[in-house]
Amino acid sequence: MSVVMETVGLEKEYPQGDSVLRVLKGIDLKVVEGEFMAIMGPSGSGKSTLLNMLGALDKPSAGKIIVHGTDLSTLNDNELADLRSKEIGFVFQFFNLIPRSNALKNVELPMAIAGVPRRERRERASKLLELVGLGERMDHRPAELSGGEQQRVAIARALVNEPSVLLCDEVTGNLDSKTGFEVMELLLSFNKEQGKTFILITHDPNVAQMAQRLVQLQDGIIIGEKKLW
Amino acid sequence: MSIESLSERKFRFALNLLGIMIGIAAVTGLISLTQGMNNEITSQMGILGTSTITIIPGTQVASMMESSQEGGFMGPSGGSSMFLSTSELDWRDVDILEKMPGIDLIVPGVSGGQGVYVRKGDTFSVSVEGITDAYFQINEADELLEGRELMRSDKAVVILGYKLAYPFDGEEKYFGVGDRIKLTTMVDKNEKTLSLRVLGILEEVGSSIGPGGGDEGFLIPLRTYEQFFETGGEYTTIQVKAEDPDTINQLSAEIEDALEDVSVITSEVAMEMVNSIIGTIEAVLGGIAGISLMVAGVGIINTMTVSVMERTREIGVLKAIGARSSDVLMMFLTEAVLTGITGGTIGAVFGFILSKVVGNYVGVTSEVSLNLGVIALFFAVITCVVSGLYPAWRASNLHPVEALRSE
């Protein structure tokens, strides 16, 4: 199994007054192709910071991030954007859909950015929305959808450019436990059926238990990990 | 993408649109009006012909024209002093001109006479001009619709401006050739009346200014005018036609030397003077229009900055799903360009309509030109893009993580 993402001695600090706030203090992590990894840790332990850097949204203070064998520090901003467009799909806690656009348009957006022709966009977006169970809701705006439905739209949006890795930041955090479970089932099905790699961060142990591998983060360091299936 | 976000931001968009629209409407409206005015005056000037020299008493006009040629129309010699001339033109001047070489025709004329006449029981006032039989040879643009031109032997006759015969554009004829009109005036507190036979009716020139009183004047024989208004033999103008149009500048200089205290106007010089006046008007109006565009630009900076702030999180999302900074920049600039195109187009159309309406009201045929429309559109887009540049740049430079963390 090939390594999709790797961090070596990853550190991140933020200036805080005269001193600095050290959020990540040396993370060494390997993500293998096709695995479903959960990173668990208390609030403020640096999970989102780590995920954003894996997704090439932010740059480390020290250490390396390697995605598909490429050291991200060698890429310029446009190349990083293109990497996010092609290889990475983000799903957020608060869905972050474009409120003015309907479900279909929201799912089409990453393809528009990637320069996919209009007809193909429509086709792929509607197919994917049917797959996540929203075939009947494509022309609804986010405000007209439930939280679970909005998160399904967001998942479709993250998948539509066929990335190899999906980065999920507390995706059940804003949902009740039943809906959260359904969303997790959906993500797992994409992992099993399409072989997508998932990195999911959560502070909810019940959610974390559904992952294949569980990594424990605390105060900016990995304090343990175990394989669950 | 941006079309979509546009349709949802109707109100803010409409506000920007309105600003640009008003600015562009002002620009196009004002310019097509002055352009129309320019056309009108130019066509009036064109009547003078390229080989015609007009001599008027006094040197003030001449010095004013010199100053206008130097660029400063509103010089110290401007204003109304030109009308307070003490010098005069009379038969002696005609005599001198007759002895000069290179002159084809000499047409003395006298204007400024005011009288009244009665039509169907109502009294109307009218401007009267005295002309000689050579008048029509020099003022070639004055064509007769009916009747005939003046002959040397004609005495108590009148050639009517078009509107005096057809006040409602041909619908109803008030006077025809052969009709009699009684012209009444006051000279030295004595009422005088003269019965005139209609000799001819001029074609419509579309204006009440210009030689012959335009559409609303009386042309009568010079001798008749002199006796009736008791002018003492003074002329208000002498028109001279050069044998060769190419010698006109030299000839006018010679005339200026030969006759004392006169101003010599050629169509070229008159045109320069008019252009300089119109240029001043255009500069002032252009300034006003420019300011209104600037105000619109500031409005766009403001609303786009608000829009960027409101959409900060969205910009973070866009970057997370793969948008480059340049994509975000283009999104906002596209919005600005669309504002410019829409506002510019509507504004230009609106400005043209406005210029027609106002032109109709003040009696000027405004000129609606595609060129002006295109230039106005160009300025609208430029204004929007320049105003949108900074907010769009700010949006494109937002840090994705920070943008995503924002509320």
Ligand SMILES: Nc1ncnc2c1ncn2[C@@H]1O[C@H](COP(=O)(O)OP(=O)(O)O)[C@@H](O)[C@H]1O
């Ligand atoms: N841009 C930033 N500037 C300053 N501090 C930050 C910034 N981003 C995150 N932090 C801090 O880093 C710590 C970890 O944040 P985060 O990665 O969001 O934690 P988690 O996702 O595990 O809850 C928090 O204390 C947070 O306040």
Ligand SMILES: [Mg+2]
């Ligand atoms: Mg977090």
